[in-house]
Amino acid sequence: MPTQTFFNLPEEKRRRIMEAAIKEFSEYPFEQANITRIIEEAKIPRGSFYQYFENLKDLYKYTMDVAVDLKIKYFGEKVLGFQGEGFDFFTTLRHLFLVSLDFAREYPELLALGNLLIKEKTELQAEVMKDQNLKTENVYGEMLQKGVALGQLNPQVDPTAALLFMQALNHAFTDYYIAMTKNGTVPLDEVHFMKFIDNILEILANGLGNSGGGVS
Amino acid sequence: MPTQTFFNLPEEKRRRIMEAAIKEFSEYPFEQANITRIIEEAKIPRGSFYQYFENLKDLYKYTMDVAVDLKIKYFGEKVLGFQGEGFDFFTTLRHLFLVSLDFAREYPELLALGNLLIKEKTELQAEVMKDQNLKTENVYGEMLQKGVALGQLNPQVDPTAALLFMQALNHAFTDYYIAMTKNGTVPLDEVHFMKFIDNILEILANGLGNSGGGVS
Amino acid sequence: MPTQTFFNLPEEKRRRIMEAAIKEFSEYPFEQANITRIIEEAKIPRGSFYQYFENLKDLYKYTMDVAVDLKIKYFGEKVLGFQGEGFDFFTTLRHLFLVSLDFAREYPELLALGNLLIKEKTELQAEVMKDQNLKTENVYGEMLQKGVALGQLNPQVDPTAALLFMQALNHAFTDYYIAMTKNGTVPLDEVHFMKFIDNILEILANGLGNSGGGVS
Amino acid sequence: MPTQTFFNLPEEKRRRIMEAAIKEFSEYPFEQANITRIIEEAKIPRGSFYQYFENLKDLYKYTMDVAVDLKIKYFGEKVLGFQGEGFDFFTTLRHLFLVSLDFAREYPELLALGNLLIKEKTELQAEVMKDQNLKTENVYGEMLQKGVALGQLNPQVDPTAALLFMQALNHAFTDYYIAMTKNGTVPLDEVHFMKFIDNILEILANGLGNSGGGVS
DNA sequence: AATGAATGAGATTTCATTCAT
DNA sequence: GATGAATGAAATCTCATTCAT
Numbered sequence: 001m002p003t004q005t006f007f008n009l010p011e012e013k014r015r016r017i018m019e020a021a022i023k024e025f026s027e028y029p030f031e032q033a034n035i036t037r038i039i040e041e042a043k044i045p046r047g048s049f050y051q052y053f054e055n056l057k058d059l060y061k062y063t064m065d066v067a068v069d070l071k072i073k074y075f076g077e078k079v080l081g082f083q084g085e086g087f088d089f090f091t092t093l094r095h096l097f098l099v100s101l102d103f104a105r106e107y108p109e110l111l112a113l114g115n116l117l118i119k120e121k122t123e124l125q126a127e128v129m130k131d132q133n134l135k136t137e138n139v140y141g142e143m144l145q146k147g148v149a150l151g152q153l154n155p156q157v158d159p160t161a162a163l164l165f166m167q168a169l170n171h172a173f174t175d176y177y178i179a180m181t182k183n184g185t186v187p188l189d190e191v192h193f194m195k196f197i198d199n200i201l202e203i204l205a206n207g208l209g210n211s212g213g214g215v216s
Numbered sequence: 217m218p219t220q221t222f223f224n225l226p227e228e229k230r231r232r233i234m235e236a237a238i239k240e241f242s243e244y245p246f247e248q249a250n251i252t253r254i255i256e257e258a259k260i261p262r263g264s265f266y267q268y269f270e271n272l273k274d275l276y277k278y279t280m281d282v283a284v285d286l287k288i289k290y291f292g293e294k295v296l297g298f299q300g301e302g303f304d305f306f307t308t309l310r311h312l313f314l315v316s317l318d319f320a321r322e323y324p325e326l327l328a329l330g331n332l333l334i335k336e337k338t339e340l341q342a343e344v345m346k347d348q349n350l351k352t353e354n355v356y357g358e359m360l361q362k363g364v365a366l367g368q369l370n371p372q373v374d375p376t377a378a379l380l381f382m383q384a385l386n387h388a389f390t391d392y393y394i395a396m397t398k399n400g401t402v403p404l405d406e407v408h409f410m411k412f413i414d415n416i417l418e419i420l421a422n423g424l425g426n427s428g429g430g431v432s
Numbered sequence: 433m434p435t436q437t438f439f440n441l442p443e444e445k446r447r448r449i450m451e452a453a454i455k456e457f458s459e460y461p462f463e464q465a466n467i468t469r470i471i472e473e474a475k476i477p478r479g480s481f482y483q484y485f486e487n488l489k490d491l492y493k494y495t496m497d498v499a500v501d502l503k504i505k506y507f508g509e510k511v512l513g514f515q516g517e518g519f520d521f522f523t524t525l526r527h528l529f530l531v532s533l534d535f536a537r538e539y540p541e542l543l544a545l546g547n548l549l550i551k552e553k554t555e556l557q558a559e560v561m562k563d564q565n566l567k568t569e570n571v572y573g574e575m576l577q578k579g580v581a582l583g584q585l586n587p588q589v590d591p592t593a594a595l596l597f598m599q600a601l602n603h604a605f606t607d608y609y610i611a612m613t614k615n616g617t618v619p620l621d622e623v624h625f626m627k628f629i630d631n632i633l634e635i636l637a638n639g640l641g642n643s644g645g646g647v648s
Numbered sequence: 649m650p651t652q653t654f655f656n657l658p659e660e661k662r663r664r665i666m667e668a669a670i671k672e673f674s675e676y677p678f679e680q681a682n683i684t685r686i687i688e689e690a691k692i693p694r695g696s697f698y699q700y701f702e703n704l705k706d707l708y709k710y711t712m713d714v715a716v717d718l719k720i721k722y723f724g725e726k727v728l729g730f731q732g733e734g735f736d737f738f739t740t741l742r743h744l745f746l747v748s749l750d751f752a753r754e755y756p757e758l759l760a761l762g763n764l765l766i767k768e769k770t771e772l773q774a775e776v777m778k779d780q781n782l783k784t785e786n787v788y789g790e791m792l793q794k795g796v797a798l799g800q801l802n803p804q805v806d807p808t809a810a811l812l813f814m815q816a817l818n819h820a821f822t823d824y825y826i827a828m829t830k831n832g833t834v835p836l837d838e839v840h841f842m843k844f845i846d847n848i849l850e851i852l853a854n855g856l857g858n859s860g861g862g863v864s
Numbered sequence: 865a866a867t868g869a870a871t872g873a874g875a876t877t878t879c880a881t882t883c884a885t
Numbered sequence: 886g887a888t889g890a891a892t893g894a895a896a897t898c899t900c901a902t903t904c905a906t
Binding site: 029031032089090147151152153154155156157158160161162164165167168169171172173176196199200202203204205206207208209210 | 245247248305306363367368369370371372373374376377378380381383384385387388389392412415416418419420421422423424425426
């Protein structure tokens with residue numbers, strides 16, 4: 001956690017620091033992130049950094065917390081209501097993807113941030129991800145349960161496999177989005193992504209098999 | 217590319233070096249990999265390293281090449297034949313997963329290596345992955361084409377979405393495997409993984425939807 | 433010397449500061465002492481420190497002065513009377529050791545403080561110790577003079593050597609005490625220390641030699 | 649322990665480094681010692697230091713080892729023979745002091761080194777001193793035993809008290825010597841020290857008391 | 865006078881790469 | 886070609902002291 005000193009700072013300086021942190025952590029995984037770049041970007045003296053944070057890890061964890069909170073708030077507001085009465089699994093999932101798209105457009109660095117976080121491979125990750133992962137798992141897990149309960153999903157389906165599936169899809173979609181937008185080749189083609197989402201959902205709903213053909 | 221000097225080395229020394237490299241790169245992502253550990257593990261003098269390789273990146277790229285070739289050879293041998301006459305999409309895919317399992321058991325460091333590589337996020341990755349990804353894409357792409365051509369897959373399915381799906385699945389499965397085996401809790405339970413593969417393939421074939429219900 | 437500002441402070445705050453200083457300097461030698469710890473312990477703002485003291489050395493010297501004064505006052509009160517009529521060298525010395533024991537028990541940090549001071553090896557030490565040493569020298573020196581004058585001590589004895597002897601003894605005894613009590617193994621065994629003091633005094637009085645045998 | 653690299657160094661460079669280390673550690677206690685000063689004095693690049701030693705502590709311990717070994721060898725050679733047949737406690741002790749004087753004159757930095765070491769107050773000290781202290785204790789302890797056995801010492805004397813006494817004396821004498829010579833006021837007055845030694849031994853043998861006067 | 869943020873010099877440590885033998 | 890010592894740039898972190906409010 002940042003020191004009290006950090007929270008006492010004028011808003012403007014705090015903003016500069018957090019922006020520099022988000023920039024850094026969305027460009028480099030933790031182990032390659034670098035205090036010097038951050039303080040230069042934020043235009044604060046080296047010593048100040050250590051009056052605000054214990055070390056880079058401290059800032060990292062805080063940055064992730066902030067990002068996760070923001071994301072949760074964002075999704076909470078936009079997805080809310082879709083989970084109450086008249087819930088439909090695929091509609092909700094489609095909505096989730098669309099909100100993801102909005103979020104990605106509004107906070108592109110945060111998307112990259114979360115993406116790098118997921119790929120961290122150290123114990124650090126475990127430390128930081130605990131909350132976030134639980135929440136995401138829960139969202140998908142609950143959706144699956146509801147879907148089955150409401151007869152919208154095939155009750156034969158293995159829940160673990162289904163969960164893994166959906167998470168993999170989520171990651172793949174995010175990667176795809178980042179790859180597409182990074183080159184700058186495709187200028188955020190709304191229609192293109194919508195179509196793509198529908199294609200994915202179609203597969204998720206009905207599978208690749210021809211008229212429900214099963215595995216041998 | 218390594219220097220000619222490297223290729224002139226006695227087999228035994230070359231082997232020691234490559235094993236040390238694989239060990240290093242399967243334990244640490246490139247940016248944290250460390251020449252000192254490699255030369256100590258390989259028991260070669262520091263100066264020699266620079267007579268064999270231009271720098272660490274040189275060794276990294278070469279190591280990846282070797283690993284990818286080995287993997288391709290492995291899969292080529294084991295999967296061959298399943299792609300000829302009597303091809304069945306899901307059977308082949310199931311077979312692919314099983315071979316992946318064998319491969320993971322036989323060369324666990326190579327699995328970790330590939331896994332770290334995928335998570336690299338630098339331009340380096342682009343450089344190295346180019347070939348490998350193309351190859352994997354091709355395998356899945358070809359399979360999809362055949363599957364459709366032979367009427368085993370739903371021709372309505374969007375090829376790009378399907379490809380993404382299969383790659384996501386592949387990653388998810390690998391992660392799952394690594395997570396399961398790393399703790400050492402589950403001692404490579406053959407049956408367990410087989411069942412899991414079948415569950416996943418079931419979803420891939422028939423989707424999550426109940427009795428083929430579509431997206432609203 | 434502290435600033436006038438310091439002396440104008442409310443008693444309670446001044447006390448907190450001095451206690452923090454004594455704690456710090458009894459745990460760390462000057463060069464490792466740390467302003468941050470002191471101001472945190474004393475709960476005063478960083479800037480205040482520099483309004484009360486010029487720098488850490490200023491506080492250090494003042495703390496030592498206070499401690500020495502306190503010690504002198506303590507000893508003055510308790511030992512007084514033993515130096516007047518009916519003075520006996522060894523009885524007084526024994527009494528001195530006993531008072532030392534009381535002092536150590538009552539102000540253990542001050543004992544540690546003095547002990548660290550003695551071990552300082554900088555010019556700082558010279559600066560600070562001047563007064564204190566002179567005073568101690570004087571106590572022992574006066575005692576020796578009286579002892580000789582009253583025919584209680586061997587007049588042949590070299591005064592410088594005797595002084596050194598007694599100081600060495602003093603240090604040795606203090607070290608012994610600190611070592612014994614630090615581990616916490618021996619719970620301040622009154623009797624044990626009394627016995628030890630008597631043994632030491634016995635040697636000091638009669639020497640190690642057998643039946644007053646001299647040096648060859 | 650230094651690395652093999654250090655021991656491979658040309659003698660001249662190794663000597664420069666050890667001299668710089670001895671100089672540093674005889675001027676500053678460990679916690680104030682400073683790598684920068686050492687490498688500047690020894691004229692080696694910063695990086696080299698870390699190829700020779702793990703850190704400053706590594707060098708410190710090694711320096712102490714070297715110094716202690718040298719001292720032991722020195723004393724071993726010079727004191728030998730005095731402990732065999734015809735042993736006389738006070739003669740031997742006198743000889744020990746004289747050898748100390750010689751040693752101090754020949755290796756003044758090593759004397760200062762040992763003196764600082766004794767005053768270290770950290771666990772580091774424990775680590776380093778273990779051997780040295782044991783040996784010194786043993787020397788004095790054995791001497792005391794022999795002295796009693798041969799009827800040269802008063803058997804009533806408490807061994808622990810006597811040991812403490814002699815160690816205190818040793819330290820006091822060393823301090824006295826360093827203080828005397830440092831100012832440069834007294835130019836190593838041979839006669840003066842000899843006389844002082846005799847005075848001390850006289851007290852040690854016969855005590856301060858007048859004609860064996862006891863403690864009350 | 866009180867406060868606490870600002871600052872930067874200086875310390876340790878790491879490590880890829882070069883270079884002399 | 887083999888070897889391993891040399892090198893210094895760069896990174897992290899600490900902390901006494903100053904300064905603006």
